[in-house]
Each structure stands twice: as C-alpha cells, then as structure tokens.
Amino acid sequence: MRVVYSPIRRRDLEMIGQACRKFRKDRGITLYEVAKNVCTSMENVSMFESGKNDCATIYNWYLQMGMPVVKTYESREDYNPFDYCINEKNLEDFNNE
Numbered sequence: 001m002r003v004v005y006s007p008i009r010r011r012d013l014e015m016i017g018q019a020c021r022k023f024r025k026d027r028g029i030t031l032y033e034v035a036k037n038v039c040t041s042m043e044n045v046s047m048f049e050s051g052k053n054d055c056a057t058i059y060n061w062y063l064q065m066g067m068p069v070v071k072t073y074e075s076r077e078d079y080n081p082f083d084y085c086i087n088e089k090n091l092e093d094f095n096n097e
Contacts, residue, residue: 014051016059016070021049023067037061 024034031042038045038061048058063069 010051013054017049017051019070020059020062020067023062023065024049027065029065034058034061 024031031045034045035042038055038058040055040058044053044055045058047053048055
C-alpha cells in the first residue's frame with residue numbers, strides 16, 4: 001500500500017518540526033540527546049524537525065519536555081515559526097486557551 005501525503009499534511013509536518021527544532025535549540029538540547037532519549041537515530045530526529053517524517057514518539061518527547069502543542073494554519077503565509085517561541089507570555093496565552 002502506498003501512502004500519499006497531501007500538501008497540507010506536509011506543510012503541517014514542516015511547521016511542527018520547525019517549532020520543535022526551535023524549542024530544542026532554545027534549551028541547548030542536542031540532536032544526540034533527543035535521539036538517545038527517544039531510542040532512535042539523530043538522522044531520524046533531524047528528518048522529523050525538517051518535516052520529512054511524522055514520528056509520534058519524537059513529537060511526544062517534545063511535549064513531555066514542556067513544549068506547547070503546535071497549532072497548524074490553513075496557509076503557509078499565515079505561519080510564523082516565532083509564534084512558538086516559548087516565553088512567559090506565550091506560555092501564559094497557551095495555558096489560557
């Protein structure tokens with residue numbers, strides 16, 4: 001069976017991956033550390049952060065580390081990766097939703 005991803009799905013994966021990469025880098029966490037904790041390869045984590053795979057295990061690790069759930073948008077123009085900068089204001093907004 002061949003799985004075909006729609007353009008919207010691919011865009012969502014890219015948005016989630018970019019937000020996860022920013023979250024990881026802001027905390028000084030390396031790809032190696034993520035890979036070790038998730039029991040996968042650094043290449044797999046990198047592909048996830050690039051939107052090239054949709055590993056729920058990796059995303060779940062980011063959520064467990066305190067990252068807010070990533071919202072996706074209808075169009076790429078509406079998306080700004082800095083929407084997911086984790087700071088006190090964004091965290092407060094997220095908790096009030």
